[in-house]
Amino acid sequence: MAYTRQTIAPEEIARQEEICARIAARLCADGARPLAMVDTYGCQQNEADSEKLRGYLAEMGCGFTSDEFAADIIVVNTCAVREHAEMRVLGNVGALNHTKKAKPSQIIALCGCMVQQEHMAEKIKKSYPIVDLVFGPHELWRFPELLETVMTRHKRVFAADKNDGAVAEGIPLRRDGAVKAWLSIMYGCNNFCTYCVVPYVRGRERSRLPEDVAAEAKELVAAGYKDITLLGQNVNSYGKDLEGGVDFADLIRMINDIPGDFLIRFMTSHPRDATEKLFRTMAECEKCAKHIHLPVQSGSDRILKLMNRHYDRAKYLAEIETARNLMPDLVITTDIIVGFPGETEEDFEETLSLCEEVRYDAMFTFIYSPRVGTPAAKMDDPFTRADKQKRFDRLTELSNRISGEKHAAYEGKRMRVLVDGETGKAEYNLSARTNGGRLVHLRGDPALIGQFIEVTITASNTWALYGKIV
Ligand code: 5AD
Ligand code: SF4
Numbered sequence: 001m002a003y004t005r006q007t008i009a010p011e012e013i014a015r016q017e018e019i020c021a022r023i024a025a026r027l028c029a030d031g032a033r034p035l036a037m038v039d040t041y042g043c044q045q046n047e048a049d050s051e052k053l054r055g056y057l058a059e060m061g062c063g064f065t066s067d068e069f070a071a072d073i074i075v076v077n078t079c080a081v082r083e084h085a086e087m088r089v090l091g092n093v094g095a096l097n098h099t100k101k102a103k104p105s106q107i108i109a110l111c112g113c114m115v116q117q118e119h120m121a122e123k124i125k126k127s128y129p130i131v132d133l134v135f136g137p138h139e140l141w142r143f144p145e146l147l148e149t150v151m152t153r154h155k156r157v158f159a160a161d162k163n164d165g166a167v168a169e170g171i172p173l174r175r176d177g178a179v180k181a182w183l184s185i186m187y188g189c190n191n192f193c194t195y196c197v198v199p200y201v202r203g204r205e206r207s208r209l210p211e212d213v214a215a216e217a218k219e220l221v222a223a224g225y226k227d228i229t230l231l232g233q234n235v236n237s238y239g240k241d242l243e244g245g246v247d248f249a250d251l252i253r254m255i256n257d258i259p260g261d262f263l264i265r266f267m268t269s270h271p272r273d274a275t276e277k278l279f280r281t282m283a284e285c286e287k288c289a290k291h292i293h294l295p296v297q298s299g300s301d302r303i304l305k306l307m308n309r310h311y312d313r314a315k316y317l318a319e320i321e322t323a324r325n326l327m328p329d330l331v332i333t334t335d336i337i338v339g340f341p342g343e344t345e346e347d348f349e350e351t352l353s354l355c356e357e358v359r360y361d362a363m364f365t366f367i368y369s370p371r372v373g374t375p376a377a378k379m380d381d382p383f384t385r386a387d388k389q390k391r392f393d394r395l396t397e398l399s400n401r402i403s404g405e406k407h408a409a410y411e412g413k414r415m416r417v418l419v420d421g422e423t424g425k426a427e428y429n430l431s432a433r434t435n436g437g438r439l440v441h442l443r444g445d446p447a448l449i450g451q452f453i454e455v456t457i458t459a460s461n462t463w464a465l466y467g468k469i470v
Contacts, residue, residue, distance in 0.1 A: 020059035035071050042079025057075075068096060071106065080113035084369065085114070100130045111143070134159065136160035138163040164204045181220045181229070184231045205234070207238050207240070213230075214251075264287050267293055271295070289436065292331075300351060307376070336363055342382065348391050351395065352398060356398070407461065429446070440467045
């Protein structure tokens, strides 16, 4: 094969599955049914990784529980993107002292982005002796082997060395839902935005082969999934590491050609390489949802440069214009960081004005969180947390107002939505999504879950739409 990226040989995955069988024999001796719990933090990529962890655990004979006292194996899949996520993980892992005391045979594993950072792995080693196993995102494919070492050698195992990463096909998956599915198309990130820890913990960009992605998409459609989200840290650079010239737009088209009634979504696009070809493909492919999540991070050219984003405000706005010309009803969402080091009041005003100009359907806003080892963490930052909080509150207010106005414009409209679950509330017992991904609450028969239906939007607020089945 002419591909350059590192792959894990299929025999290696087969060996991991043999280990799963050995672990099952050990755990299920005398008819016991071991229980596992997988606790996931962070982004959709982590959700997708947890489906692999559950796939392996199911092959080890485990059932699943959300009760940490009942679990024989606990895996915490961590996030490192902001300090807040790390604090939550450490707090919850600390609380597992009680469960392990009550059940000394319990095995506690930590994996994912947080523990791929050297200083965090060290901290776990020193201060969290209840943790038996630590492994980074690159070692996920050999989780069974690592777990078996813990079980047979009765020692703590740490596997989170520096690594560019590889691609492993054929890991068993246990998916969470029956309507929506994650489909990883690539791993890692090469962008090195100055605030972001991801490139350090998830390694270099590497794409799955188009035929592997298409085969998995076909399986999903055959299994009845109606909403498939293609995942990557930056899907727009899909294929750049492969020979054969298939880019992300081509991949969408390949999946669009699979017969069946389903939606294709994707996350996340970097504005640096969102091309007109991509927007044209989205417009032309009837199964591609008319939604793009295009994180702008800041509206100030000065800050965008300091962030190493490789686009400016004008380029970003031109992309939005191109996309909207091709897809007038396109839903656009974004991520914004408030309080990047040295962000002045003027810089922040530029962000506000950009948001007014674009009028996002929804915005995900974050206060800048310094990350160990990133360039931004060493930059001068004269503004206080209180200054940043004030800006954050102003941005939230703006975001809520615009979302509310956008949602109000849906009232009275008739639209096709995909019913995706139950809400647990009596009045509006079902949840659904519009083609653009907006949340709709409905009242109806739970048997509709998994179906596309027509609704009329009757009411709305900042966060959701309310509809009546036609
Ligand atoms: N501080 C705050 N927000 C961050 N993000 C990434 N790194 C940081 C950080 N250090 C945000 C970005 C990104 C989203 C997933 O998280 O907005 O798009
Ligand atoms: Fe968290 Fe980012 Fe890692 Fe996802 S990729 S788990 S958001 S650090």
